[in-house]
Amino acid sequence: EPEVTQTPSHQVTQMGQEVILRCVPISNHLYFYWYRQILGQKVEFLVSFYNNEISEKSEIFDDQFSVERPDGSNFTLKIRSTKLEDSAMYFCASSERASGSYEQYFGPGTRLTVT
């Protein structure tokens, strides 16, 4: 069964450093998303991406965040200057655009620890 993959599984970085989280969505999916989940809290939407551009973003997704689809398979989230409060699990998700089908497939997540 096709699945979303993410690398790395765990990333430790120092405050102020840049990190890039990588995702490979399911190949025939057209919509891509990033969510984050701070330990013990709910999943929060960050951004959605379609047709090579951001379609929606939340208040969390400020100027320090950016997303890119550098080639036909990868989808990346960059955090320019990490803060302690960016420590969280980051999930990538993808979905196909099919009428009535809004299922989002989540990857296993990258645990980001900012020290």
Place this chain on the structure above:
Amino acid sequence: GQSLEQPSEVTAVEGAIVQINCTYQTSGFYGLSWYQQHDGGAPTFLSYNALDGLEETGRFSSFLSRSDSYGYLLLQELQMKDSASYFCAVRDQGAGSYQLTFGKGTKLSVIP
């Protein structure tokens, strides 16, 4: 503002039936989804309701009442592997939006 309310914890016995409720207050509403998340794992899609009524998928069913801004997830014939967190999530940003707003989750513990 937007809010989704669901119980923080539920405990049930193996083989039993459990219902996890979700009430929502959102500026728009375009569907209610349910996701399962095991500790340390990724959310996994369980069901989606856009219209009122009951959707059944195996041991799991989901119900929606848009007039009451309420839905529930029903798990039957509980198994130990059903122990996980269950999140309701709404699409509230427009018919063309895929953004999900999640509730805080209900931690289900299934006991022998």
